Amino acid sequence: MINPDDVPDVEDDEMLARFIVAGQSIRSLRKYVRENNTVKPQLFLPYKHVELSVNRHRDCDEGEIWDFGQAIAQYREMALHGRSDIAVMSCTFDSLNVVAKPIRNHPQGVPDNPNHADIVGFPAAKEDQLSLAEKLAAHATDRQTPPDSE
Amino acid sequence: MLGFETVESGVSEAARTLNDFRKDIDVLNHESVTFSNLSLDDQLIDAYREASQPDWDGQGSTAVSPATLQLAKKFVESLPRKYQTPEIAPEPDGHVNLEWYNGKRRLLSVSVNPDGRLHWAALIGGEDPRGSCVFFGEAPKTLLHLLRRVCRG
DSSP states (O other): OOOTTSOOOOOTTOEEEEEEEEOSSHHHHTTTBOTTSOBOGGGGOOOSSSEEEEEEOTTOOHHHHHHHHHHHHHHHTOEEEEEEEEEGGGGOSTTOEEEEOOBOSOTTOOOOBTTEEEEEOOOSSHHHHHHHHHHHHHHSOOOBOOGGGO | OOOOOOOOTTSOHHHHHHHHHHHHHHHHHHHOSSOOOHHHHHHHHHHHHHHSSTTTTSSOOOOOOHHHHHHHHHHHHTSOGGGOOOEEEEOTTSOEEEEEESSTTEEEEEEEOTTSEEEEEEEETTBOOEEEEEOOSSOOHHHHHHHHHHHOO
C-alpha cells in the first residue's frame, strides 16, 4: 500500500477501485450490478457530498486492495460484493477530477487507508450527477468478486 | 392478479407500513386495466424492504417512503406497456431510480423524488441528454422520445 507518511498526488495512469458494498442479499446487490455483471450508474452516484470515495491500486497487490474493501464493509456493517475498477483518465472529464484523500485517525473510526481518494467536482443537480455517473459506469469494469466468495 | 400475503399484525410500525403499501398496490392492480407486470410490484416491494429505514446503506441515507414508490409506480404505469419493465432501485437520497438499459452507452435513468419531480439522464452513444420536470400523471413527451431511442434495436 502507499506509504501513509508520503502519499503522492494521483496520476493519470493509475487505476481506481470502487467497492460494491450492500446488504447481504443478492437483491441488495442488484442496486449496483445488473444480471450481466455490468455495474449500474448508482455505484458512481455521490450522496450528501459532491465527491465519491474510491481506492487507488497504487502500491497495492490484489490482496491489499480487497483488504481495504473488507475493512470498509465491516465498518459499515454490510457485505462486500465486489468491486469495479476504473482508470483515473476516465474520471477526469467535464467537472470531475480525482484527488488523494488518505484516511488516518478518522474521528468516526473509519479505517485508516492511505490509498483512499475522492472523485470530486460533481455538480449539485441530480440529473447532472446521473449523467456523470452513467459515463463513469460506462468506463468501469464489470463487477469483480472478492476472492473468498468463489 | 397479484395477491400479497398479510404481514403479521402488530409486529412493528415498519411492518404495518409495508402492509399498507402492499394493500395499496393490490388495490391499484385491480383498478388498472393495462397493468400486468408483476415484477414491477416485486421490485417496488424489494426497494421498500431495502430502504424503508434511515441509514439503510450504512452511510446516512434517507429512507424511501411508500409515497415515493407509489409515484414511481404511477410514472411507470403512465408509459406504454412495452416500457413498463425498468429496473428499480432505491437511492440514498430517498429517491427511486428507474433504469432502462440496452447497453453501456444506451440507457436511460429516471430518478423519482418524493415531491413528484423526475430527474432524468440518458446516454445514447455520444449524446447525454438530461433534465427534470414535474410528473403530473402523464408521461413527459421528452422521456417517451428517449425511451424509444434507448429501447430501439
